[in-house]
Amino acid sequence: MIDADSLAFDFSLPGTEGDEISKYRLSNHTNGGAVVLVFYPFDFSPICTEELCGFRDAEWLTFTDDVEVFGISRDSCYAHKRFIQKYDLSFPLLSDTEGEVIKEFDLMYDEWEHHTGVPKRALVTLNESHDICYKWQTEDAYNSPNMDExxxxxxxxxxKQPQ
Structure with missing residues (x-):
């Protein structure tokens, strides 16, 4: 299990920001600041839509250039593209179709609403050294994270970043 104060492993997943599908490697995005990984069950589900639109609308993220947000679910990049376009999301969604990254972070339900291998709703914040500085997860996918925390x-x- 990976908890706060642990070191996150480097990973690479396909993803999209709405147009092209690209490969995203974690280490390519931690060089200049913080990374927030948003694990969520499904594109287009009501709670996930509300949560990801909350990230889109978070003012503190729009004024902070040194933070990158990535959504991670088991949905395909094609579903992600449509989800991003429909809700005008401003950050990439990564596709962990095999669930390898989700398993490595120990964030997978055995079974949730008659689906197996669904990601738990969770947030993981990393610094440029891949240290996990904050981790929030819930066993109840209907719970939403505390955005103030x-x-x-x-x-x-x-x-803490050098200027």
Whole structure:
């Protein structure tokens, strides 16, 4: 199990920001600041839509250049493209169709609403050294994260960056 104060492994997943499908490697995005990984069950589900639109609308993220947000689910990049386009999301969604990254972070339900291998709703914040500085997860996928806690965690990382 990976918890706060652990070191996150480097991974590479296909993903999209709405147009092209590309490969995203974690280590290519941690060089200049903080990374927030948003694990969620499904594109287009009501709670996931609300959560990801909350990230899109979070003012503190729009004023912070040193933070990158990545959504991760087992949905395909094609579903992600449509989801991004429909809700005008401003960050990439990564496709962990085999569930390897989700399993490595120990964030997979055995069974949820008659689906197996569904990602748990979780947030993981990493610094440029891949240290896990904040981790929130819930066993109840209907629970939403505390965005104020996440904001404080992320902004404390950004404040520690050399100027």
């Amino acid at each position: 996440l904001e404080q965690s992320v902004l404390s990382l950004v404040d």
